[in-house]
Amino acid sequence: MVEQTERIVGVCSFLHGFLVVTGTADAIISVDFTTEQIKEVQGVKEVAKAVKQLSEYANKRRTTFELNIQPDVTPFFKEVYQELSKIPYGELWTYKDIAHAIGRPKAARAVGMAMNKNPCMIIWPCHRVVGVNRKLVGFAGGIDFKVQLLEFEGVNLDGYR
Incomplete structure (x- = not known):
């Protein structure tokens, strides 16, 4: 579980919309898709790493992910x-x-x-x-x-x- 720390957001384009990555400097908390027009943002640290890997996936250069994912789930x-x-x-x-x-x-x-x-x-x-x-x-x-x-x-x- 991720402690309450500063949230970081990163955004990359994908298909007909955008993938929005939310996390902290050390872990990814969520990835969502939206068709709302938003600006691409790289993010920092683990979020930037996720945005980079998702962009590679979007360009068919990646099929797996190596990320620290720590959502608040059972x-x-x-x-x-x-x-x-x-x-x-x-x-x-x-x-x-x-x-x-x-x-x-x-x-x-x-x-x-x-x-x-x-x-x-x-x-x-x-x-x-x-x-x-x-x-x-x-x-x-x-x-x-x-x-x-x-x-x-x-x-x-x-x-x-």
């Missing part, structure tokens, strides 16, 4: 998010796959709740998680944005809508 949610970072770029897993991977095979619904509260979209790639029935469900950024992210990563979505 231990279960953090366990789920850490497992998310293991999903390879351009691949899809199900909520059930994540539940099994964390050793809680009956927790698929709880995994879904964690996805809905994911504070660091893209870095913790919840857009790569689909329903067991191959449906594109449960993305806090909306299904249209989920489709855009998956198509950006080159995922063939035939049979997934």
Whole structure:
């Protein structure tokens, strides 16, 4: 958990909008997407590092992230998010796959709740998680944005809508 310290914001362009990174000098707290017109800002320290890595992702020069992420979430949610970072770029897993991977095979619904509260979209790639029935469900950024992210990563979505 991050102590109450000065918040730092960084912004980079992505697709038809902007990724907004919030953090401290030492850790990332959240990554959000907006279509509001805002100025790109590099940020400093860990936030600047995140903006750089997200810009590389946006330019298809990065598929994984190496960042110190410390959001204010439950231990279960953090366990789920850490497992998310293991999903390879351009691949899809199900909520059930994540539940099994964390050793809680009956927790698929709880995994879904964690996805809905994911504070660091893209870095913790919840857009790569689909329903067991191959449906594109449960993305806090909306299904249209989920489709855009998956198509950006080159995922063939035939049979997934």
